[in-house]
Amino acid sequence: MTDQQATAAGSGRPGGSPGGGPDRRPGGRTARVRAQVLDAVRGELAENGHEGLTMEGVATRAGVHRATVYRRWRDVGGLLADVIDAAGEMDWHPPDTGSLRGDLAALNEEIQESLTVRPSLAVALMAASYHSEQAAEAQTRLWEERYAQCEAVVSRAAKRGEVRGDTDARALLVAATAPVYHQLVLLRATPDPRLPERAAEAAVVAAMGGAFGAEEARDAGG
Secondary structure, eight states, X not given: OOTTTTOOOOSSOSSSSTTSSOOOOSSHHHHHHHHHHHHHHHHHHHXXXXXXXXXXXXXXXXXXXXXXXXXHHOSHHHHHHHHHHHHHTSOOOOOOOSSHHHHHHHHXXXXXHHHHSSSOHHHHHHHHHTTOHHHHHHHHHHHHHXXXXXXXXXXXXXXXXXXXXXXXXXXXXXXXXXXXXXXXXXXXXXXXXXXXHHHHHHHHHHHHTTTTBHHHHHHHTO
16 A cells, blocks of 8 residues: 555466465575565666566666576566565554544555655556556455555454444445545545545544444445
8 A cells, every 4th residue: 555565476476486476485595686676676667667667677777687587577567466465575564543543544644655756666556557467466465465454453443432343444444545546546636735634534434423334334235
């Protein structure tokens, strides 16, 4: 969800370790090469977008022989997927401010920052996912992981009595964060410093009114 979150390798891809992806054993030359290559991919994406991303450009920027890049990642889709999945390996945790409104506002601040910093790696990776099936699959995995992590925000709020215990955490999180993505990614509007908090407050008010209760979610689904 943030620029850090939106950076990085997954399983099931050819040309890597027995599990399917590049070898991720900690330390050693393998880890150093992977770090160099992924940093190069991020740099190329930030400067040139996915349209300008090439295996040769990444190899040159990383200072790695292009045969190594081709052998381990096969193609640009493999590079993009590895960059996206690498974000899932980061030690990231959702905000814990002591209130649901504060947590959601802080989360929205992170998202807004990642989408407005120039150049934005988060935006570049979102765009790239529309041009690569591997990147799209990795992006979906990352979103699923991050939403699962952020459900802790709603669980804590339920324990504090801020929302009902049967609140649909995913639905609440989507409602809270969607306005930021809509404003900045779809409308490409000027960032509004008030939006993160306002979107969070609107979602909290709706949640307090029971809008995201499990029963309501079932009714909405037909």
